[in-house]
Amino acid sequence: MPVYYFMLGWAVFWGCISELTAKVVKIGNECYERRVNIFLAFVTFSAVIVFxxxxxxxxxxxxxxxxxxxxxIGFSGIFDTLKDSDQPGFILLSIFIKTYISQDYNVWFFIIASISGLSIMYGIYRYSKNFGLSAFLFMVSCNFTWMFNGIRQYLVVSILFACTFLIEERKFIKYCIIILILATIHKTAVVMIPVYFLAINKPWHKTTAIIIIGILLCILFADKFLNVFTEVVENSSYAEGYKEIGKTDDGVNIMTIFVSLIPVTISFLFRKQLDKEKNNEIMNIATNMSILAVCIYIISKITRSGILVGRMAIYFTTYNLILLPWLIDKSFEIKERRLIKYTMIVCYIGLFYYQLNVAWNGLEYISKILNLKFL
Structure with missing residues (x-):
């Protein structure tokens, strides 16, 4: 546990320094934004990458x-190795690292952690109205734990998050090519192809209604939906682990659903006001992603499948890191804004403590290199 508290403190400290030294820069014709120093942004995320x-x-x-x-080691007979694999891209990347860089698994972990952490950092750096607050949310929402558990899927999630500009710029072909490549690392990436067409629409309009209807249909036919998903997982390299965890799987907890509802609720209540905002394309995308996350969490609870269905939400909840700071800034007056922000900070710290100490009964951390062992 002390390791995770240290990472939180590090991210908060350097996130605040980043915000205090941020400068207004021109990013287009008559369009200006506050941007933090890229080096300080890297420092903010460095602790979680290192650990x-x-x-x-x-x-x-x-x-x-x-x-x-x-x-x-080496690529001889590689086609036989990849023939029946559901993760050829991940295997190729791993064999490349092991052959040409190092056989030490920590080097492998470090490279993957760097790609994931820097991809998340880039997305926040580029789109967040408050880099420090987004970095804080990254930690206290326990989003960072995916860099310690489920790293193959999170590698895909983080890269797609960094590629959000392709959705914003409507470059579907390029986005689709990246998705298909990443699907060789984790096949769930393909879900982002249809999501692209949902994300580019304005939230709380006709498309949103279609999404909600689709979710209700999924709930109505939950058994068939879950059977299809389960079949895919049971043929993967993690079949045994999923079966074992599935014995006690009860879907995502209510608190997770409640937390995911917060940005969606704010967006809905202030939808008319937010709809008037100019140059908010990325926020429309983030809002749609947040709505999708809530729908998936609800399906997960109904189908009692947190490990199978609930994990899919990470593709969408990551966008809350940039959505929440924007909603707070645009939905409330200055006095209300401060109250909401401080209340959110306190509540998320409580969530951070609950998730690590109660829900996960204290998340272990062991490092032979650093000579650390917290169980």
């Missing part, structure tokens, strides 16, 4: 270490 990269035991870390140790 994620140098770990030896957290959640599914042991399984990944075993996997990396089993990978071959």
């Amino acid at each position: 994620a990269g140098l770990r030896s035991g957290v959640a599914d870390t042991a399984a990944y270490i075993k996997m990396y140790d089993a990978y071959q």
